[in-house]
Amino acid sequence: MSKQENGVVQPWPDQLILPDSLYTENIRQLHLSIEHEWDTSRRSACQIAAGRALWRHVINDPLAELLAGETYLKSLYEKIKRDCVNNAREVSGVMIAVRTLWFDQQLEEALSSFDCGGGATTQVVFLGAGMDTRAYRLSCLKECDIFEVDFPDVLQMKTTVLKEATNEQKQQMMTAKSLKRVAADLREKNWLEKLQASGLDLKKNTVWVLEGILYYLSHCHAMEVLNVIANNTASAHTVLLADFMNKQSTKMCSSIFHFYSDWPDQLLQSLGFSQVKLSQIGDPDAHFGLLHDPLNLFDKLRSVPRSLETHPEDGTPCCRLYLLQASGAPPIQTIP
Numbered sequence: 001m002s003k004q005e006n007g008v009v010q011p012w013p014d015q016l017i018l019p020d021s022l023y024t025e026n027i028r029q030l031h032l033s034i035e036h037e038w039d040t041s042r043r044s045a046c047q048i049a050a051g052r053a054l055w056r057h058v059i060n061d062p063l064a065e066l067l068a069g070e071t072y073l074k075s076l077y078e079k080i081k082r083d084c085v086n087n088a089r090e091v092s093g094v095m096i097a098v099r100t101l102w103f104d105q106q107l108e109e110a111l112s113s114f115d116c117g118g119g120a121t122t123q124v125v126f127l128g129a130g131m132d133t134r135a136y137r138l139s140c141l142k143e144c145d146i147f148e149v150d151f152p153d154v155l156q157m158k159t160t161v162l163k164e165a166t167n168e169q170k171q172q173m174m175t176a177k178s179l180k181r182v183a184a185d186l187r188e189k190n191w192l193e194k195l196q197a198s199g200l201d202l203k204k205n206t207v208w209v210l211e212g213i214l215y216y217l218s219h220c221h222a223m224e225v226l227n228v229i230a231n232n233t234a235s236a237h238t239v240l241l242a243d244f245m246n247k248q249s250t251k252m253c254s255s256i257f258h259f260y261s262d263w264p265d266q267l268l269q270s271l272g273f274s275q276v277k278l279s280q281i282g283d284p285d286a287h288f289g290l291l292h293d294p295l296n297l298f299d300k301l302r303s304v305p306r307s308l309e310t311h312p313e314d315g316t317p318c319c320r321l322y323l324l325q326a327s328g329a330p331p332i333q334t335i336p
C-alpha cells in the first residue's frame with residue numbers, strides 16, 4: 001500500500017499481521033460462533049472494534065483486535081486497502097476513529113467538570129457497550145464505577161474472550177475503579193432496574209454514554225431510553241453523550257437502522273436536557289487531524305444547511321452522524 005497519499009503519510013501496513021492470541025483454538029471457536037449465531041446488531045460490536053484496532057495509530061485500544069476477530073479485521077483492512085489504491089477522499093473507518101476520539105475526549109471533560117469533593121465516585125454507564133474497552137484503556141476512569149449494558153450473549157462472549165486471553169497470559173489491567181456488566185435489553189422496561197440492582201446509584205454524578213446504539217432501536221424504544229435518562233437527573237449531575245443518525249442515514253440500511261433525529265439538539269432540549277451541544281464530524285472538536293482531503297464528504301456536508309435532505313450540487317442524500325453532549329443538573333436549591 002502506498003505510504004504517501006495526498007501528501008499525508010499513510011499508516012496502513014502492506015500486510016495485515018494479526019496477533020497469535022486470535023489463533024488459539026478457543027478464541028477461533030468463539031469468533032466462529034459470533035459469525036454464525038449473532039444478528040447484525042450484535043455483530044456491529046465486532047465491526048466497530050475492528051475499526052478501533054485498525055486505526056491504532058490514533059486510538060490506543062490494545063484489546064480491540066482480540067474482540068473484533070479475524071473476519072471483521074480482514075474485511076475492514078481490505079476496504080482500507082481499496083480506499084488507498086483508489087485515492088478515496090476518506091479512508092474506511094475514519095468515522096469510527098473520529099467518533100471514538102470524540103467520545104473519549106468528551107468523557108474525560110465531563111468527568112473533570114464534576115466537582116467530586118470528598119473523593120465521591122462518579123459512575124459511567126455504557127448503553128449498548130458491545131466490545132467497548134474504555135474500562136481498560138482510559139486513565140480518566142480510575143475513580144469511576146463503570147456499568148456496561150448489552151444483550152446477555154454479547155456480554156457473556158466479551159467476558160469469555162477476555163478471560164480466555166488472560167489464560168493465554170495476555171493480562172489485561174482495568175484502569176477503572178470497578179466494572180459491572182449488566183445484561184439487559186434496552187427495549188424492555190426493566191433495564192434501569194437491572195442497573196440499579198447492580199449498584200447504579202442515581203444520587204451519584206453519572207455520565208451516560210450512548211455510542212452507536214440509538215439507531216438500532218425503534219423510535220419508541222429510543223425515546224423511552226432518552227426519557228428514562230432525562231427523568232433521572234434530579235439528584236446528581238448528569239452528562240449525556242450520544243450519537244444520532246439523521247433520517248437520510250437510516251435510509252442507507254432501513255432494515256438495520258430505525259431511530260433518527262434531524263434535530264437532536266432540539267429533541268434533547270425538549271426532554272429537559274440543558275447545555276446541549278451538537279457537533280458534526282469534521283467540526284473543530286470532531287476532527288483530530290484525520291480528515292485530510294479538503295473535499296472530504298464530511299466537510300461537503302457541514303457546509304450544507306442541516307434542513308436540506310439532498311446535496312444542492314449533486315443531489316446525493318445528506319447522510320449525517322451528529323455527536324451530542326448535554327447536561328442534566330439537579331435543580332438549584334432555593335433557601336427558604
Ligand SMILES: C[S@@+](CC[C@H](N)C(=O)[O-])C[C@H]1O[C@@H](n2cnc3c(N)ncnc32)[C@H](O)[C@@H]1O
Nearest residue numbers: 042044045048128129130150151185186211212
Ligand atoms: C454498533 S455496536 C456499538 C458498540 C459500542 N458502543 C461501541 O461503540 O463500540 C451496537 C451495540 O448495541 C447493542 N444493542 C443493540 N440493541 C440493543 C438492545 N436492544 N439492548 C441492548 N443492547 C443492544 C448491540 O448488541 C451492540 O453491541
